[in-house]
Each structure stands twice: as structure tokens, then as C-alpha cells.
Amino acid sequence: MTHYRSGCPIASTLDIVGDKWSLLLLRAMVVGATSYSDFLAAPEKISTNILAERLRRLEAAGLIVRVHPRHGSNRGVYALTERGAALLPALQELARWGEAHLPDRWAAPERFYAARPEDFGAGREPSSG
Amino acid sequence: MTHYRSGCPIASTLDIVGDKWSLLLLRAMVVGATSYSDFLAAPEKISTNILAERLRRLEAAGLIVRVHPRHGSNRGVYALTERGAALLPALQELARWGEAHLPDRWAAPERFYAARPEDFGAGREPSSG
DNA sequence: GATTCTTACTTGCATTTTGCAAGTAAGAAC
DNA sequence: GTTCTTACTTGCAAAATGCAAGTAAGAATC
Numbered sequence: 186m187t188h189y190r191s192g193c194p195i196a197s198t199l200d201i202v203g204d205k206w207s208l209l210l211l212r213a214m215v216v217g218a219t220s221y222s223d224f225l226a227a228p229e230k231i232s233t234n235i236l237a238e239r240l241r242r243l244e245a246a247g248l249i250v251r252v253h254p255r256h257g258s259n260r261g262v263y264a265l266t267e268r269g270a271a272l273l274p275a276l277q278e279l280a281r282w283g284e285a286h287l288p289d290r291w292a293a294p295e296r297f298y299a300a301r302p303e304d305f306g307a308g309r310e311p312s313s314g
Numbered sequence: 315m316t317h318y319r320s321g322c323p324i325a326s327t328l329d330i331v332g333d334k335w336s337l338l339l340l341r342a343m344v345v346g347a348t349s350y351s352d353f354l355a356a357p358e359k360i361s362t363n364i365l366a367e368r369l370r371r372l373e374a375a376g377l378i379v380r381v382h383p384r385h386g387s388n389r390g391v392y393a394l395t396e397r398g399a400a401l402l403p404a405l406q407e408l409a410r411w412g413e414a415h416l417p418d419r420w421a422a423p424e425r426f427y428a429a430r431p432e433d434f435g436a437g438r439e440p441s442s443g
Numbered sequence: 444g445a446t447t448c449t450t451a452c453t454t455g456c457a458t459t460t461t462g463c464a465a466g467t468a469a470g471a472a473c
Numbered sequence: 474g475t476t477c478t479t480a481c482t483t484g485c486a487a488a489a490t491g492c493a494a495g496t497a498a499g500a501a502t503c
Contacts, residue, residue, distance in 0.1 A: 191357035192420040194412030195341050195405060201416070205332065205461070212324050221480050228320035232462055237481055259470050259479055268415050275407035276324060282404055283323030286397050287330070291321040334490070350451050361491055366452055388450055388499050 187246070201246050202272065206231055206239050211248065211269060212276055215300055219262045243269070270305035316375070330375050331401065335360055335368050340377065340398060341405055344429055348391045372398070399434035 189197045202208050206229075210218075213227050224236055231239075240263065243249045248269030252262045277300075280293045318326045331337050335358075339347075342356050353365055360368075369392065372378045377398030381391045406429075409422045 190359075192418070193338075193341070193357065194409045194416065194419040194422055196338055196358055197416050197419050198408045198412035199334070199337060203332070203334065203337075205328070208328060208332075209322075209325055212322070222478085225480095228322065229325055230319075232464095233481065234463090234483080235461065257470080259468085259481090261480075271415060272411055275404060275411055278404035278407050279327045280323045282401055283327035286400060287323065287326050289321070290323040290326050293323055351449085354451095361493095362452065363454080363492090364490065384499095386499075388452090388497085390451075 198275075202243075202248070204239070206235060207243060208272070208276060208279070210236075210239060210243065211265070211272055214249065214263065214265050214269070215273060215276065215305070216294065216297055219264065221261060221263075248272070265305040267302070267306035270302040273300060273302045273305075327404075331372075331377070333368070335364060336372060336377075337401070337405060337408070339365075339368060339372065340394070340401055343378065343392065343394050343398070344402060344405065344434070345423065345426055348393065350390060350392075377401070394434040396431070396435035399431040402429060402431050402434075 187200050189200050191197070202211070209227065209229055209231070210224055213224055218224055218227070221236065221240070224231065224240075225233065240249070240251070244251055247266055249263050250266055252264065253260075277298055280297065283290050284292060316329050318329050320326070331340070338356065338358060338360070339353055342353055347353055347356070350365065350369070353360065353369075354362065369378070369380070373380055376395055378392050379395055381393065382389075406427055409426065412419050413421060
């Protein structure tokens with residue numbers, strides 16, 4: 186249960202994902218991260234305690250799901266939910282701003298801007314037919 | 315001088331405005347806040363030390379400008395720069411997500427979604443002719 | 444033109460969040 | 474069955490945020 190600072194939808198969204206790391210974890214998932222070690226490999230170097238806690242929070246908030254491929258396996262796999270993938274447009278706008286207004290930033294990969302929320306969403310794989 | 319966690323444009327943008335308050339201050343300006351006391355009146359109740367420090371940071375980052383209407387006046391006026399106003403699309407996406415995915419949030423005012431970056435920008439008032 | 448009010452802060456300290464380094468537990472590889 | 478990898482937890486240090494009170498200077502009031 187998150188405590189909201191106000192009813193404002195921006196403030197409330199930030200109360201969920203407005204910490205120092207959550208949006209970067211979602212970004213990583215958009216470009217393919219699925220495991221704990223994938224997140225650790227990101228260039229920003231999140232520490233392990235924060236990562237574990239943040240994954241729990243994002244799962245509790247329904248933005249990601251955790252799947253253990255085989256029962257009892259230590260190798261977990263994380264995926265975006267529809268709700269989590271719906272933050273993609275916000276991520277894209279933040280990226281666009283950074284590229285346009287900050288010096289010497291990397292260009293986000295083409296597939297990042299090309300991605301759509303519908304491309305993700307656990308349990309809702311786009312059918313090919 | 316901000317220290318960037320990485321070259322990623324999302325991470326870098328968040329290194330500038332990804333704290334608990336900056337985006338809410340920009341939001342307030344989009345809907346008309348111009349003075350220190352306007353910011354304090356926002357429903358999230360920022361404390362005065364944080365507000366003063368954040369306004370300095372946003373000014374240093376070139377997202378807002380501080381104008382003292384008459385020389386030596388204590389009544390300061392803040393305005394979005396072009397750079398600051400360029401974050402509007404990101405704010406709008408965050409708001410959309412909150413309205414769509416969180417329960418019982420306020421609806422942002424029409425003029426918030428209708429606003430365009432070009433409507434703002436200190437020293438660049440849209441000419442009427 | 445002195446008192447009071449308002450605006451815009453600063454300061455000091457408590458609390459919360461984040462960061463770092465080390466340790467652990469369990470399955471997978473060899 | 475020992476070693477490696479993955480996925481964490483724990484303890485403590487540091488940084489960010491929050492709260493309450495104080496301050497300084499212009500603006501309004503008398």
C-alpha cells in the first residue's frame with residue numbers, strides 16, 4: 186500500500202515509480218532485461234539490496250511479474266505487465282528530452298522508440314494470427 | 315554540475331529532475347504557479363528548505379528562470395524556460411498513466427493536456443501576429 | 444515613519460532513503 | 474561432491490528529505 190502525497194495523477198505516479206531506480210528497471214525490461222543479474226549489469230550500477238527491494242515493490246504494484254521457470258529454481262525471470270508496459274510512453278518522452286537537451290548522452294536504440302506498450306504485457310503475448 | 319550515473323538519456327534526465335519534487339514544481343508552473351508561495355500552496359506540501367534548494371537547482375539546470383520584477387523586491391517570479399517547458403510531454407504521459415492505472419486520482423485539468431511546450435518559455439512569448 | 448504583515452527564505456536536527464561491502468543459501472555445472 | 478553462478482540478506486555509513494523555528498527585507502497600514 187503506497188501512501189499518496191495527493192490525488193494528483195502525476196504526484197501519484199511518482200509516488201509509485203518516482204524513486205531513483207524504478208523507471209530505470211522498467212527501461213531495462215523494455216530493452217530486454219529479464220533476470221536479477223540483467224538488472225545488475227546495467228551501467229548505473231544499482232546495489233543488490235535496493236534492487237531486490239525495488240523488484241518486490243514493482244511486483245506489489247503490479248508493474249512486473251516474477252516467474253520461476255521451473256519450480257524451486259533460483260533462476261527467476263521478470264516480465265512487464267500491461268500496467269508496467271503502459272509507462273513506456275513516459276519513458277520515451279524522458280529519453281527524448283535527455284537526448285535533445287543534455288550534452289553528449291547516448292542515443293537510445295531504435296527499438297526503444299519503436300516499442301509499443303502492446304508489445305509487452307505478461308500473459309498477453311501478441312498472437313501472430 | 316550534475317553527476318550522471320550513465321550516458322543513458324533516461325537515467326540522465328532522471329539525474330536532473332528525478333528527485334521527489336522537481337517534476338511536481340514543473341507541473342505547478344505548467345498550471346500557473348509563479349511564486350515561492352504558489353509552490354508552497356500545492357497539495358503535496360513541500361517543505362521550505364527543499365523548495366528553496368530545488369528552485370536553485372532547476373534554475374542552475376536552466377529549466378526555470380527567476381525574475382525579480384522590481385530591483386530589490388522580495389517578490390520573485392519564476393517562469394519555465396524553453397528547456398523546462400520541453401518536459402511537458404513527459405509530464406503529460408505520467409499524468410495519463412496515473413489517471414488510467416491508479417484508483418481514484420484527480421483528473422488533470424483540460425488545459426494541462428492541451429498545453430504545448432511552445433506555450434511557455436521565458437523571453438519567448440508567442441507573438442499574437 | 445513606526446508597526447505589522449507577507450514573502451522568501453535559512454538553520455538545526457530528526458527521519459527516511461540510498462549506498463557499500465560482506466555474507467548466505469540453493470540450484471547448476473563440472 | 475566441490476566449485477560456480479544466481480539471487481538474494483544483513484549491518485552499517487552516507488545522503489536526501491522532513492519538520493519546526495527563526496530571520497530579513499520589502500509592502501501595506503495607520
